[in-house]
Amino acid sequence: MNTSKLTTGSKVCEFVNNNPDHVIQILNELDIDFCCGGFKTLERACTEKGLNPELVLKKLCADTTEQNHLVDWAQLSLSELVEHIVSLHHEYLNKTLPQLNGLMDKVIQAHEKNHPELIELKKLVLALKVDLEPHMLKEERILFPMIKNMDASLESETAMCSSVTGPIRVMMADHENVGMLLEKIKMLTNGYTPPEDACETYKFLFKTLKEIESDTHLHVYKENNLLFPEALNQGTQAI
Numbered sequence: 210m211n212t213s214k215l216t217t218g219s220k221v222c223e224f225v226n227n228n229p230d231h232v233i234q235i236l237n238e239l240d241i242d243f244c245c246g247g248f249k250t251l252e253r254a255c256t257e258k259g260l261n262p263e264l265v266l267k268k269l270c271a272d273t274t275e276q277n278h279l280v281d282w283a284q285l286s287l288s289e290l291v292e293h294i295v296s297l298h299h300e301y302l303n304k305t306l307p308q309l310n311g312l313m314d315k316v317i318q319a320h321e322k323n324h325p326e327l328i329e330l331k332k333l334v335l336a337l338k339v340d341l342e343p344h345m346l347k348e349e350r351i352l353f354p355m356i357k358n359m360d361a362s363l364e365s366e367t368a369m370c371s372s373v374t375g376p377i378r379v380m381m382a383d384h385e386n387v388g389m390l391l392e393k394i395k396m397l398t399n400g401y402t403p404p405e406d407a408c409e410t411y412k413f414l415f416k417t418l419k420e421i422e423s424d425t426h427l428h429v430y431k432e433n434n435l436l437f438p439e440a441l442n443q444g445t446q447a448i
Contacts, residue, residue, distance in 0.1 A: 210311070215266070216266070217250065219249045220248055221241065221248070221249055224251065224298045237426075241254050241255070242254070244388065244427070244433060244434075245385055245429060245433060255283075278281070282431055286360055287439060288356075289321075291436065294431055294436065299348075302424070303342075303345070309414075312413065312417065318409060319408060319410070320408070329397060333393050334394065337421075348373060348380060360443070377437045388429070390423050394418060410445070
């Protein structure tokens with residue numbers, strides 16, 4: 210993996226593309242946004258968090274030749290990347306989101322007296338579910354078929370290049386909203402840290418919410434920084 214050309218002026222997404230497993234772990238530890246904020250330079254992202262860009266650069270570019278991720282997302286075709294996102298991230302959310310209402314209700318019933326903030330948490334969790342479920346449907350029924358058609362045929366690509374711009378813009382706006390909801394949930398749960406009197410269901414709820422955040426950040430990263438830019442680029446080249 211070549212890190213010699215990466216500098217503090219490189220975009221955050223370039224570091225992720227270069228070595229996803231290693232970089233994502235560090236960015237998560239430093240609370241640096243790599244999904245919706247992937248197009249920021251490392252210097253800007255670090256400055257916003259009060260971090261030293263040069264020190265962070267050194268960590269991100271450390272030798273990790275023994276580490277490998279299972280799928281090189283940046284090398285997938287548009288169609289392959291769409292299938293990867295749907296089978297991995299959409300499937301995960303479709304399985305996990307429906308469980309949240311029941312978990313929230315059980316935790317509220319047992320702990321609301323000592324933790325009234327759970328009522329606000331339920332509102333945020335419901336808002337996240339209401340945002341993500343129709344968002345995924347719109348992608349699977351409208352945008353993703355358009356992108357796969359573009360990828361399959363140069364003729365289709367020429368015909369559809371202008372029409373993907375609008376849906377992509379809408380999806381990216383949805384991503385921003387989901388990102389804000391996740392940040393509010395993280396703050397309200399004190400970074401998904403269960404209180405001392407938490408029961409096992411309470412702990413499992415927070416563990417699930419943390420996993421949803423992690424998966425969604427990676428999900429959004431792949432769309433915002435890989436799938437959507439390449440779809441727009443292919444459409445432009447076809448004109």
